[in-house]
Amino acid sequence: MKCPVCRATYRSSGVRETASSNSQTLIPNSRNCHRCGVDLSPLIQIHDQAIWYHRQAIQALHAENYSAATTWNDQALSLHHNNADFHALAGQLWALQGKFHQAISAWERARHLNPQHPTATACLRGLDGS
Numbered sequence: 506m507k508c509p510v511c512r513a514t515y516r517s518s519g520v521r522e523t524a525s526s527n528s529q530t531l532i533p534n535s536r537n538c539h540r541c542g543v544d545l546s547p548l549i550q551i552h553d554q555a556i557w558y559h560r561q562a563i564q565a566l567h568a569e570n571y572s573a574a575t576t577w578n579d580q581a582l583s584l585h586h587n588n589a590d591f592h593a594l595a596g597q598l599w600a601l602q603g604k605f606h607q608a609i610s611a612w613e614r615a616r617h618l619n620p621q622h623p624t625a626t627a628c629l630r631g632l633d634g635s
């Protein structure tokens with residue numbers, strides 16, 4: 506995730522993931538950009554929400570409920586459009602439904618965002634070789 510103000514890459518400190526649960530007030534600066542100091546917590550909330558939708562989509566995919574998986578993934582993409590994982594999953598869902606034209610464009614979007622994305626790269630290579 507990048508800071509919208511200065512484009513610095515945001516890294517979670519990891520402190521809030523560990524130890525006691527009621528420690529939020531002890532780490533006031535963990536959600537600010539390390540470079541320009543802007544408060545990123547609204548963005549982080551949206552990002553976390555998008556990741557939650559993405560996880561629901563993967564669970565639905567594993568349950569072979571592709572329409573639910575597509576709905577969850579669309580929700581994730583609507584919140585966070587520049588995540589290569591979301592586009593790669595969209596590609597898998599399109600392919601599973603036989604819509605390879607949409608699948609390829611989704612994988613190409615994933616590779617545009619992350620040229621080394623493993624799923625998108627493997628899927629596109631698999632199509633090339635067939």
Ligand SMILES: [Zn+2]
Nearest residue numbers: 508511538541
């Ligand atoms: Zn910044």
